[in-house]
Each structure stands twice: as C-alpha cells, then as structure tokens.
Amino acid sequence: MVCFQFSGAILDGHEDDRSIGMIDHTGIGVADVARSATFYDAALGALGLRRVMQLPENDGADGIGYGVNYPVFWIDRFHPHSVKQHTAFAASNRVEVDAFYAAALRAGGADNGAPGVRDTAQGYPPGYYAAFVLDPDGNNVEAVFRGR
Numbered sequence: 001m002v003c004f005q006f007s008g009a010i011l012d013g014h015e016d017d018r019s020i021g022m023i024d025h026t027g028i029g030v031a032d033v034a035r036s037a038t039f040y041d042a043a044l045g046a047l048g049l050r051r052v053m054q055l056p057e058n059d060g061a062d063g064i065g066y067g068v069n070y071p072v073f074w075i076d077r078f079h080p081h082s083v084k085q086h087t088a089f090a091a092s093n094r095v096e097v098d099a100f101y102a103a104a105l106r107a108g109g110a111d112n113g114a115p116g117v118r119d120t121a122q123g124y125p126p127g128y129y130a131a132f133v134l135d136p137d138g139n140n141v142e143a144v145f146r147g148r
Helices: 033-045 094-106
Strands: 003-005 022-029 050-055 063-067 071-076 086-090 128-134 140-146
Touching: 022 063, 033 050, 033 063, 033 071, 033 094, 050 071, 094 128, 094 140
Parallel strands: 022 071, 086 140
Antiparallel strands: 003 022, 050 063, 063 071, 128 140
8 A cells, every 4th residue: 555645735736735756655565574574674763664563462463563753664565575675765965875775685685786876878867876686575675875
C-alpha cells in the first residue's frame, strides 16, 4: 500500500492544501521479519532512519516501520515477499551512500552495485551517486545522492 501526503499545491488554478506526488509511506512484504529487521536496522540506520513503530508493539514480529518521526517504510509479513521490488532511499551525501552500502553488506545483504556515479549513457542523470544491495528476500535496495 502506498499513501500520499498532499500539502500546498495548486490544483485547477486554485491553491489547495495538498502537494501532488509526495509519498507518505510505503513498504514491502518479507518472509522473516526478524531476519529482515537485522538488515534494515543496519542499512537504514546508516541513512538516519530508525524503527519508529512495531506490530505488535512489544516485539515487531508482524511488522516494523522505519522513519525519523513516523514510519515512511514498512517491512511486514502480511504482503507478498520475494517479489524482487526496488526501493531507493535518499541520502544526504555520498558518505551516507557509502555507509549504507557497507552496513547493508555487513548485515547480510548481497552486492548489486557498489557505490559510484552512474553512467548517463544508461539513463541516469548527471551526478547520480548510488549503491545497490539485495536484501534477504532479494529486493533491490538503493541509496542515492543526487548531487555533485
């Protein structure tokens, strides 16, 4: 499920209290929440995200939400797992991309593209610095810094 947060956009020429296209939260299904949480705790922790909600509250056996003040990314046992999804997380700089990659590999992720500037000939915009890691269910998880 993807929900959208709207605030401050102009729709049909009228100012509205919404902003089109800002994703509020998303998530993926995983086969084993505890195993995946070990991976995501490390990988997303390198980007400044942490567990902000667990279901049930005492142990997170059903699902875990990551974010800063509220969940922006969920892992749970309710949605289909091993469907090879791709999720990209924004990094504040290249150092965070490198830290994400190293932490994800240490936590059991598999390399799917070392940190580096991606080739514009392959459709990436200039300055697209990213790293890709496969999580325990084979999902492609990316950290990207869009800068120079």
